[in-house]
Amino acid sequence: MMKKKIIWSLWAVSTTALLGYLSMGLFANEKKDLFLPGPVMHGHHQVEMQCSTCHTDPFGGGEVLQDACTSCHAKELKTALDSHPKTKFTDPRNADRLELIDARFCVACHLEHQPELMHPMGVSEPEDFCVHCHQDIGEERESHVGLEMTTCGNSGCHNFHDNKALYEEFLLDHKDEPDLLPTALLPTTDQIEVKIKTINDQSIPNQFELSDPDHKKWLASDHAQAGMQCQHCHGEVANWSSQPEIEVCADCHKDETDTFGLGMHGFPWKQGLGLAKVSDSFLPMHSDAVHKEVDCQSCHGSHDYDIQQAAVESCLGCHDDTHSNNFKASKHFQLFEAELNKEVQVGSGVTCATCHMPRMKIENEFGQEKLIVNHNQSDVLQPNEKMIRPVCMNCHGLGFSINALADEKLIKNNFQGAPSVHVESIDWAVARDK
Ligand code: HEC
Ligand code: HEC
Ligand code: HEC
Ligand code: HEC
Ligand code: HEC
Ligand code: HEC
Ligand code: HEC
Ligand code: HEC
Numbered sequence: 001m002m003k004k005k006i007i008w009s010l011w012a013v014s015t016t017a018l019l020g021y022l023s024m025g026l027f028a029n030e031k032k033d034l035f036l037p038g039p040v041m042h043g044h045h046q047v048e049m050q051c052s053t054c055h056t057d058p059f060g061g062g063e064v065l066q067d068a069c070t071s072c073h074a075k076e077l078k079t080a081l082d083s084h085p086k087t088k089f090t091d092p093r094n095a096d097r098l099e100l101i102d103a104r105f106c107v108a109c110h111l112e113h114q115p116e117l118m119h120p121m122g123v124s125e126p127e128d129f130c131v132h133c134h135q136d137i138g139e140e141r142e143s144h145v146g147l148e149m150t151t152c153g154n155s156g157c158h159n160f161h162d163n164k165a166l167y168e169e170f171l172l173d174h175k176d177e178p179d180l181l182p183t184a185l186l187p188t189t190d191q192i193e194v195k196i197k198t199i200n201d202q203s204i205p206n207q208f209e210l211s212d213p214d215h216k217k218w219l220a221s222d223h224a225q226a227g228m229q230c231q232h233c234h235g236e237v238a239n240w241s242s243q244p245e246i247e248v249c250a251d252c253h254k255d256e257t258d259t260f261g262l263g264m265h266g267f268p269w270k271q272g273l274g275l276a277k278v279s280d281s282f283l284p285m286h287s288d289a290v291h292k293e294v295d296c297q298s299c300h301g302s303h304d305y306d307i308q309q310a311a312v313e314s315c316l317g318c319h320d321d322t323h324s325n326n327f328k329a330s331k332h333f334q335l336f337e338a339e340l341n342k343e344v345q346v347g348s349g350v351t352c353a354t355c356h357m358p359r360m361k362i363e364n365e366f367g368q369e370k371l372i373v374n375h376n377q378s379d380v381l382q383p384n385e386k387m388i389r390p391v392c393m394n395c396h397g398l399g400f401s402i403n404a405l406a407d408e409k410l411i412k413n414n415f416q417g418a419p420s421v422h423v424e425s426i427d428w429a430v431a432r433d434k
């Protein structure tokens, strides 16, 4: 009995010491890498060294981590109409399904620091894990008999979370659409709502004047046209700031700034870690862009605010991968050029931003919907079926869009040519409906 007590107190002391040691790693500013058990997933690499982003309490276990995950991801999963929300698993009828994977917790499938388990999109379960809960479908549903369990989630048929464009009913509603819709146009965003303050001091000291070409760009900009003055961004002359920061733009452009802070362009800034650096990137970038960082000016320039320039040329000033570099040979880019030359209707062209920063409906704090340019360029990236409804279906039918996005060759060559892959889900849904 006595012996047991000693062992217990020894255990308690050593555990506290170990926890203390680890928490030092989590919260001390130096030598955090010493305590890092292994790298985090790609989407989190920008905050890897900011341990407290996830370990908000060093002594906290599952629930604490869970709260961290949901504090950043709950909204996005809700708008994705998550097919497997926690409520599905707290339902007692599904209790038996939790024996192997406790799907109430995010870390059941998204462990960190274990690169040897890591699959795309930060999934740490093996590819066939759907089998644990859905083996019956593979055995009972005629169309699914004999399919490999590895194909449920990565062949353009289903996702674990976001099935907005893949539900059986949705497939049936859009079953007979042509490859290209009769009206292939992007929607226009709602009016930007901003208030412009009056400026008391109108003079600009010589040393702050813009050079001739820059002044011309400024005069042509929507800002000058809307009656803005230099001081709206630079501050009054006595406190002139020569490099206005993101917060200045945020004052008038809340929606764009809020969404910017959610994706990999703006996430480090939002987390107080400074601007995202090209030199820290895992993606291929131009060598002469290594010194660059991402803020509003990276795409909009400091005085012209030309959104066409922002939508293609600016991106190609940093990004240098095969997919990006193939874009200018695509029909989509030809359409954009035709739009700039006023040969086709406004909204006919497709740019990098059309797909990666789609014009999407958001809900403001009063629950009203409005259409804005989504500045979170990670939002519809993965799984790429997320692009189908807000982007492709403005112009293409559902079947064509599913096939095109399941075709890796088309992604590489930036959508030059017809899809060579055929995803059978619409056919199966139609057969079952009959
Ligand atoms: C993006 C979120 C995130 C960040 C950032 C993060 N961690 Fe973790 N960490 C996790 C998750 C998730 C687990 C897994 C918990 C589990 O196994 O249930 C974990 C587990 C751990 C563990 C337990 C090790 C194990 O193998 O069980 C340690 C120690 C740890 N982290 C240290 C750190 C340190 C030190 C840093 C900063 C240098 C850090 N973490 C940054 C999410 C994160
Ligand atoms: C401070 C905010 C924040 C916290 C906390 C956080 N994430 Fe993330 N997460 C992000 C951002 C930003 C991205 C990258 C952009 C994206 O993919 O939406 C991301 C990406 C992801 C991805 C896609 C990964 C990839 O490599 O493509 C998964 C999965 C994920 N997070 C799960 C989790 C889980 C599980 C937790 C809790 C352990 C967590 N996140 C905690 C902000 C956060
Ligand atoms: C039973 C496994 C499982 C659980 C539990 C789980 N996920 Fe996922 N998650 C996946 C899979 C698989 C993917 C890959 C894309 C897909 O199939 O939807 C994914 C992808 C993601 C992504 C990136 C793609 C996207 O749709 O945005 C995020 C972010 C994410 N999960 C966050 C979370 C969070 C937060 C939780 C907890 C509330 C969670 N996941 C719980 C399996 C799981
Ligand atoms: C831990 C158990 C579990 C795992 C693992 C799991 N599911 Fe499910 N899934 C459920 C439950 C529970 C339901 C709801 C009841 C039902 O339809 O069987 C469901 C429903 C679904 C639905 C119907 C969604 C809807 O809203 O109508 C789809 C599609 C689906 N799962 C796909 C998948 C795919 C793909 C995977 C693997 C990537 C997967 N599931 C992994 C438990 C699981
Ligand atoms: C919409 C906000 C905005 C307005 C209005 C604005 N500027 Fe700027 N300006 C900026 C930003 C942002 C930078 C910093 C650019 C950088 O960091 O590369 C800048 C930089 C400058 C610079 C530094 C050199 C340069 O060209 O990059 C000068 C000089 C300048 N502005 C003068 C002016 C004058 C004069 C006006 C009025 C005619 C004006 N600005 C109006 C945002 C603005
Ligand atoms: C004092 C308010 C105010 C500030 C500060 C401000 N803007 Fe604007 N912005 C406006 C107004 C007004 C418009 C024009 C709206 C319209 O035409 O409907 C506009 C339009 C824009 C446009 C769209 C241009 C187009 O061609 O459609 C962009 C891009 C933009 N602003 C970026 C920025 C950036 C980046 C900053 C920070 C450097 C900034 N703005 C600071 C008020 C502001
Ligand atoms: C990665 C490039 C990029 C960055 C960074 C960026 N923007 Fe944009 N922004 C664009 C593009 C491209 C468009 C036009 C998209 C379109 O026409 O569909 C745009 C459009 C806008 C508009 C006009 C919206 C409308 O409804 O017409 C405003 C305002 C704006 N951006 C403000 C900002 C602010 C503020 C920041 C910094 C927080 C910022 N942008 C950062 C690329 C960028
Ligand atoms: C100043 C340089 C710069 C410019 C300009 C720029 N980007 Fe990026 N982009 C980055 C960096 C840095 C990352 C983060 C990569 C990482 O951390 O691995 C990134 C990431 C991305 C990602 C991947 C996001 C993810 O979740 O994995 C996409 C997609 C992307 N950018 C598209 C664009 C588009 C479209 C434009 C133009 C409208 C653009 N970028 C303009 C630097 C830039």
Ligand code: HEC
Residues within 6 Å of the ligand: 283, 312, 315, 316, 319, 321, 323, 324, 325, 327, 332, 350, 351, 352, 353, 354, 355, 356, 381, 382, 383, 384, 387, 405, 411, 414, 415
């Ligand atoms: C018609 C839509 C479309 C257009 C136009 C488009 N992309 Fe993409 N982009 C995609 C899809 C789809 C993916 C792949 C997402 C996935 O499955 O991982 C992707 C992936 C990316 C990635 C991530 C690459 C990686 O390895 O993670 C970057 C960066 C990117 N695109 C930048 C750009 C730039 C820059 C342009 C313009 C020069 C552009 N894209 C034009 C649809 C598009």
Ligand code: HEC
Residues within 6 Å of the ligand: 180, 184, 185, 186, 331, 332, 335, 347, 348, 349, 350, 354, 355, 387, 388, 391, 392, 393, 394, 395, 396, 401, 404, 405, 410, 415, 416, 417, 418, 419
């Ligand atoms: C603004 C409308 C618009 C949007 C949005 C759009 N496209 Fe297109 N796309 C077109 C037009 C128009 C063509 C040219 C059709 C033709 O000439 O036959 C085209 C051509 C294509 C082609 C080449 C077809 C061929 O035979 O050469 C593919 C593949 C494609 N689009 C896929 C996509 C995907 C995937 C998305 C969503 C990520 C998308 N598109 C978004 C309008 C659009």
